[in-house]
Amino acid sequence: MSSSSATKVCFNSNCNDVLERSRKGWRRRTGDYADLCDRCASAYEEGKFCETFHLAASGWRCCESCGKQIHCGCIVSFHMFVLLDAGGIECITCARKGFILTPNPAWPTPSHFLPLLPERIKDLSAKSWCQIAGSGPVPWRQAPSLFSSSPSHSDLQPKMPFEVDIPSGIDRLIGIEKSSASSLEKNKVEDSSERLVNGSLKLGSSEIHDNGNAGINCVEEAKPCGKVPQKSFFSKNDTSTSQFGLAGSASPNDDQTKLSGIHAPRPTPPPPIGKQFCGHNGADSSGETQTLNARPQADARVRNQLLPRYWPRITDQELQKISGDSNSVVTPLFEKMLSASDAGKIGRLVLPKKCAEAYFPAIYHPEGLPLKVQDSKGKEWMFQFRFWPNNNSRMYVLEGITPCIQSMQLQAGDIVTFSRIEAEGKLVMGFRKATTAPPSNQGGENVNACNGVGMSGEAYSSDPASLWPKSDKSGNAAKEVLGAKSSFHNKRKTSTSGSKSKRLRIENEDLIKLKLTREQAQGLLQPPPNRVPSIVVIDAVEFEEYEDAPIFGRPTIFATDHMGREILWAQCEDCFKWRKLPADALLPSRWTCSENSWDLERSSCSAAQELTNEQLEDLLPTCNQVDSEKMEVAKQDSEQVEEALEGLDALANLAIQEESETLPASPSSQATTRHPRHRPGCTCIVCIQPPSGKGPKHKQTCACNVCLTVKRRFQTQMLRREKKQSEKEAENARQKQHGNQYFPGKLPDDEIELFTNTGNGSQNQKIVNCEDCDGMGPSVSPLKSQIDLNIQPERDEELSPGSDSSGRMRLIQESYKHYLMQLFPSINNRNSPHDQTQLRGLVSSDTNTPPATSSTDSSIHEPYKRYLMQFPNVGNRNSAHDPTQLHGVVPSDTNPPPASSSGAK
DNA sequence: CGTCGGCATGGAG
DNA sequence: ACTCCATGCCGAC
Numbered sequence: 001m002s003s004s005s006a007t008k009v010c011f012n013s014n015c016n017d018v019l020e021r022s023r024k025g026w027r028r029r030t031g032d033y034a035d036l037c038d039r040c041a042s043a044y045e046e047g048k049f050c051e052t053f054h055l056a057a058s059g060w061r062c063c064e065s066c067g068k069q070i071h072c073g074c075i076v077s078f079h080m081f082v083l084l085d086a087g088g089i090e091c092i093t094c095a096r097k098g099f100i101l102t103p104n105p106a107w108p109t110p111s112h113f114l115p116l117l118p119e120r121i122k123d124l125s126a127k128s129w130c131q132i133a134g135s136g137p138v139p140w141r142q143a144p145s146l147f148s149s150s151p152s153h154s155d156l157q158p159k160m161p162f163e164v165d166i167p168s169g170i171d172r173l174i175g176i177e178k179s180s181a182s183s184l185e186k187n188k189v190e191d192s193s194e195r196l197v198n199g200s201l202k203l204g205s206s207e208i209h210d211n212g213n214a215g216i217n218c219v220e221e222a223k224p225c226g227k228v229p230q231k232s233f234f235s236k237n238d239t240s241t242s243q244f245g246l247a248g249s250a251s252p253n254d255d256q257t258k259l260s261g262i263h264a265p266r267p268t269p270p271p272p273i274g275k276q277f278c279g280h281n282g283a284d285s286s287g288e289t290q291t292l293n294a295r296p297q298a299d300a301r302v303r304n305q306l307l308p309r310y311w312p313r314i315t316d317q318e319l320q321k322i323s324g325d326s327n328s329v330v331t332p333l334f335e336k337m338l339s340a341s342d343a344g345k346i347g348r349l350v351l352p353k354k355c356a357e358a359y360f361p362a363i364y365h366p367e368g369l370p371l372k373v374q375d376s377k378g379k380e381w382m383f384q385f386r387f388w389p390n391n392n393s394r395m396y397v398l399e400g401i402t403p404c405i406q407s408m409q410l411q412a413g414d415i416v417t418f419s420r421i422e423a424e425g426k427l428v429m430g431f432r433k434a435t436t437a438p439p440s441n442q443g444g445e446n447v448n449a450c451n452g453v454g455m456s457g458e459a460y461s462s463d464p465a466s467l468w469p470k471s472d473k474s475g476n477a478a479k480e481v482l483g484a485k486s487s488f489h490n491k492r493k494t495s496t497s498g499s500k501s502k503r504l505r506i507e508n509e510d511l512i513k514l515k516l517t518r519e520q521a522q523g524l525l526q527p528p529p530n531r532v533p534s535i536v537v538i539d540a541v542e543f544e545e546y547e548d549a550p551i552f553g554r555p556t557i558f559a560t561d562h563m564g565r566e567i568l569w570a571q572c573e574d575c576f577k578w579r580k581l582p583a584d585a586l587l588p589s590r591w592t593c594s595e596n597s598w599d600l601e602r603s604s605c606s607a608a609q610e611l612t613n614e615q616l617e618d619l620l621p622t623c624n625q626v627d628s629e630k631m632e633v634a635k636q637d638s639e640q641v642e643e644a645l646e647g648l649d650a651l652a653n654l655a656i657q658e659e660s661e662t663l664p665a666s667p668s669s670q671a672t673t674r675h676p677r678h679r680p681g682c683t684c685i686v687c688i689q690p691p692s693g694k695g696p697k698h699k700q701t702c703a704c705n706v707c708l709t710v711k712r713r714f715q716t717q718m719l720r721r722e723k724k725q726s727e728k729e730a731e732n733a734r735q736k737q738h739g740n741q742y743f744p745g746k747l748p749d750d751e752i753e754l755f756t757n758t759g760n761g762s763q764n765q766k767i768v769n770c771e772d773c774d775g776m777g778p779s780v781s782p783l784k785s786q787i788d789l790n791i792q793p794e795r796d797e798e799l800s801p802g803s804d805s806s807g808r809m810r811l812i813q814e815s816y817k818h819y820l821m822q823l824f825p826s827i828n829n830r831n832s833p834h835d836q837t838q839l840r841g842l843v844s845s846d847t848n849t850p851p852a853t854s855s856t857d858s859s860i861h862e863p864y865k866r867y868l869m870q871f872p873n874v875g876n877r878n879s880a881h882d883p884t885q886l887h888g889v890v891p892s893d894t895n896p897p898p899a900s901s902s903g904a905k
Numbered sequence: 906c907g908t909c910g911g912c913a914t915g916g917a918g
Numbered sequence: 919a920c921t922c923c924a925t926g927c928c929g930a931c
Contacts, residue, residue: 307918307922341924346909350923366911388911395923399910 010037014053025049026076049076063091310334310352314417318430328423333359335417335432338405343412347402351385356396359418360385360427373418373427375404381429404429572596575605 008019011034023041025034036044043049050057050071059073064084068091071077081089312332319330334355336342342349351360363369368386375381384399410416413434420427557569557578566583572593581598596603602610 339924344925348910350925353922390912390923391914391921393921395912 008035010040011035012037012040012049012053015040026078028075044076047080050074061089063093064088065090066093068093307352307354310336310355312417312419314419314430318417319419328421330428331420331422333418333420333427335415337415337434338410338412340412342401343405343410343414345402347400347405349383349398349401349405349416351396351398353394353396355418356385356387359420360396363387371398371427373398373404373429374421375408376428376430379407409433569611572605577602577605577607577609578611580610 008022010017010019010022011025015037017037017039019035019037021038022035023038025036025041025044028034040049040053043052051069054071054074054076057071057073059071060069061072061081062069063081070081070089070091072081072089080092082092084090312335314332314335319332334352336349336352336355339350360371361369363385366387366389368384371383371385373381373383381401381404383401383404385396386399387394387396389395408414408431410431410433415432415434417430417432418427419430559567559569561567561580568581568583568585569578570581570585570591571578572591574592577593579593579596579599579602581596585598593603593605593607601607
């Protein structure tokens with residue numbers, strides 16, 4: 001409970017007591033909760049608030065079924081009734097009964113809190129189901145047989161009168177779950193869930209039980225003050241009460257589950273950005289599908305509560321395997337990538353707390369319980385499920401897993417999955433092996449579903465699904481690497497997968513990068529020819545800003561039509577067809593045919609493409625084949641993607657995904673050192689890099705996207721500068737000659753032209769950032785916020801203009817070297833021929849110029865430094881040439897765990 | 906000395 | 919500021 005209420009007054013206008021400590025009451029329209037004093041909160045929790053304070057108010061109605069009076073005209077009681085289709089209202093208790101009694105109940109459709117009916121319904125369904133069926137949101141419904149001992153909870157009186165749907169509903173659910181058995185540490189178990197509970201549930205804190213799951217507790221006491229237990233509002237409730245907790249084993253849910261079929265986990269991507277119930281298993285989104293059974297939804301909710309890294313990503317096939325012929329319903333619970341410790345000899349598998357509490361039986365003593373788990377082959381294992389007190393919390397572990405792990409031949413990096421066979425309530429442990437396949441093998445999958453749950457290799461469109469939104473292929477490929485990487489022995493990486501998954505993901509980008517040719521990358525990074533960057537100085541460093549041109553994105557192609565006019569080819573995100581647009585068209589982040597306002601005839605995906613594939617191939621620089629292939633693929637409605645563009649999309653989506661993932665629980669993805677002006681989803685080179693100092697190290701020879709970009713951009717910049725310089729000189733000369741006149745520098749159009757990678761003026765690629773500015777109109781210019789990496793490491797003033805072209809060239813080269821040195825100090829430090837060579841290679845010309853003085857820290861401006869820092873090898877390279885250029889970052893050289901970024905101890 | 910069990914620590918989120 | 923959790927550490931055996 002928020003303590004911050006010292007000065008607050010009870011929200012109850014009939015009370016107005018000063019709050020010593022506030023307790024949350026109902027949810028207000030603002031979304032906040034009413035802060036109540038203990039007394040009022042208790043009344044509220046007991047469902048007597050209106051009775052107590054609003055008796056004289058209007059709005060009381062009787063339940064059509066039981067006659068109970070409900071204060072329908074009050075927000076406080078809003079959740080206590082449902083509106084009947086035929087008119088009138090029914091108290092929630094009756095509504096639930098009705099629901100449960102109905103074989104195929106259509107969930108009553110009460111109106112939701114304020115505007116959202118469905119929401120309320122959904123919520124209601126979930127919760128009520130939990131109460132009704134006795135299987136709480138994700139309660140432990142295991143068959144008792146699973147445990148050698150099964151704690152029984154007696155008083156399971158559903159208590160939560162206040163089950164209004166609230167954003168934190170999930171939390172509350174969890175809270176509910178948790179609140180069952182009580183015990184030793186109850187007091188402390190108020191960890192997160194407790195807090196959640198507070199949200200509005202307010203279970204008696206005193207009664208928060210260990211593992212909540214067990215009981216849907218719905219315990220009676222009112223929370224904090226240990227108020228005298230009161231009949232819960234739903235006290236007479238039905239069935240519900242009796243079935244909570246472990247006892248509820250083969251609860252009705254099972255059937256329900258089957259009915260709903262929702263459980264069937266779908267390899268769908270995790271929660272779509274931004275909201276949605278995670279249901280990553282499809283279970284969620286249930287809003288619509290789930291009318292029959294709330295449980296799955298509840299599961300989904302709980303899952304939501306879990307960090308994404310624990311979301312089960314089991315495929316249907318796996319599930320099938322698990323359920324075998326029995327046809328039983330299998331509910332994926334969670335999965336975890338084995339850490340070094342988990343896979344080590346100790347034989348302890350650290351269980352994610354929330355998972356343990358949500359899906360495993362409640363345990364009240366550190367000794368825990370023996371837990372029977374079946375592996376995918378049907379073999380049963382007995383583990384000790386226990387916990388250690390850890391900081392006021394608990395740390396759950398499964399002990400004795402070594403034999404099982406060994407039998408499955410798992411190692412760190414592999415993933416174990418936990419599912420539940422509903423009918424029997426059995427826990428099933430499957431696994432997915434991290435691939436040890438060579439990183440280069442991009443065809444495979446990274447994570448092999450092994451036996452465990454037999455996997456067929458079917459691609460998981462889900463997995464870090466988030467990661468590879470659009471392209472299974474690239475996604476898989478990336479995953480593969482991921483897997484390869486994670487088969488590590490590098491605990492860091494192991495751990496990376498989860499919360500640190502971000503890093504892994506980023507590393508995965510490398511994989512994607514591998515799919516980019518230099519040209520592709522270049523093209524993708526090329527600002528449109530006719531965009532004039534504005535120069536912004538930040539911290540004394542100049543940055544190019546493009547008002548309307550993203551750096552990364554779905555490419556468009558500048559070309560000239562047969563009339564000689566400049567045009568722009570842009571590709572529809574949906575159908576992949578290319579559409580001809582005016583050259584100055586500014587496309588929104590995600591552009592589809594439907595937005596083709598320039599050519600209404602082709603403003604639909606069904607319209608044929610003007611370009612033939614051949615033409616397209618001509619048009620596209622290098623990667624086009626893929627592109628046309630993609631179109632083919634698109635035509636076939638398949639999702640094959642092997643290509644840079646997709647990869648970039650994936651990156652973009654990844655970024656977005658990551659952003660969104662933060663929503664529920666995972667802070668795991670927030671921008672850290674990204675440029676503050678970048679937006680979520682920004683895929684510019686800055687943003688796609690891991691936070692400073694972290695992430696993969698790049699070698700000098702690294703050909704990854706980022707490195708290429710940096711290098712190329714630098715070159716571009718330098719060339720551009722050089723041109724300016726020469727113009728200036730010319731100008732000066734002229735001035736000297738003519739004695740005056742100043743011509744402002746020419747606009748970059750032609751300059752850019754000059755530097756376009758392709759060297760083919762008509763093929764310059766304009767980048768249309770599809771994801772960057774999602775949802776934003778072009779006018780918003782989200783891109784304005786992007787830093788152009790063509791920044792120059794040195795400022796203008798620092799450049800002493802040469803007077804001849806060779807001088808300029810040298811200047812450029814030196815600058816570039818200088819820049820490179822920032823990246824690869826070893827070059828500077830050792831001056832080894834080897835490095836020199838590399839340098840030359842990069843600079844693409846021979847010079848004997850000694851390395852520019854390395855103006856290290858002092859002269860590198862912060863932002864730039866920060867950027868450079870993203871190449872961790874800066875400063876600690878010690879090697880020579882990395883032959884694996886192609887693999888670039890993908891560490892063949894797997895950075896030694898300790899040394900690498902582990903964040904320093 | 907090796908292993909195990911349990912707790913403590915501290916990085917990461 | 920706080921929780922989670924991977925792993926380190928240490929005592930017991």
